[in-house]
Amino acid sequence: MNPIRILVADDHPVVRAGLAGLLNSQPDFEVVGEAANGAEALALVEKLRPQVVLMDLRMPQMDGVTAIRQIRSHHPKTHVLVLTTYDSDSEIVRAVEAGATGYLLKDVPREELFRAVRLCARGEAVLSPPVAARLLGRMRGPAEENLSTRELEVLTLVAKGYSNKEVARALKISEATVKTHLLHTFGKLGVDDRTAAVTAALERGILRLEG
Known part of the structure; x- marks a missing residue:
């Protein structure tokens, strides 16, 4: 069975490296690329065709919501899982309406993150409990x-x-x-x-x- 191909998009290099290491610890995951902003994420989706993009919302050049909208418009088979520190109602709604398949906060336990990635790869929507509560x-x-x-x-x-x-x-x-x-x-x-x-x-x- 082929591993789930994942792209990590976050403007903090340490966060990207940490997430890549965490995700690659799972035998059914493969981090195929890292992006520092939304524009880079869009270009890498075009090139690498990941199944799941782990997307921060606030990034330079192109923000996460704009990138989500572009990715879902041009690459409907790629699902976007938002992973962010921002849990305001407006941020959540904007991301969902742009086409995000899921929305998690960065303090999510690792097992919940792994589960969410697997659900998103299948196209199943997922919200972390704090986001659902919001x-x-x-x-x-x-x-x-x-x-x-x-x-x-x-x-x-x-x-x-x-x-x-x-x-x-x-x-x-x-x-x-x-x-x-x-x-x-x-x-x-x-x-x-x-x-x-x-x-x-x-x-x-x-x-x-x-x-």
Whole structure:
């Protein structure tokens, strides 16, 4: 089985080196390149075609959000996992809307980082618990009122075992749109992955599955 090809984008050389060493300690990971800014990241994605880009948000020349938007537009098979110290609501929402597959904070435990990289490589959305909590705090009123009709449709299909690709095909929307709906749903439910979202929605009566 081929390792997951990863590009690390961060403007601090020590952080890049540390992340590369940490990720390369896993037998199923291979760090194929490092970028010091968003423009460099975009050029290296074009050249190296990684499956996952680990992306900081605030970098010189081209910021992370702009780079995410460009990467997702030109290289839809490359998924971007944000890894940053910034947890403001606006930063999170901007990154998600630009097409980030996941959003983690830099104090994340290493095992959670490894798990998130593996999920992102499969195109599955993931939020670290503090980020999910921030998004949840942003929502007003009970979660039931805040899940849109489309978010419920997506979550219902996920509960039935559909992959993101199958959900996209069934609802005639793009995979990127499916991921965005899932990330918003995670934030509203205060969870960090698909399984937890389905479990929480069923427990709260938001989601009801026939049979």
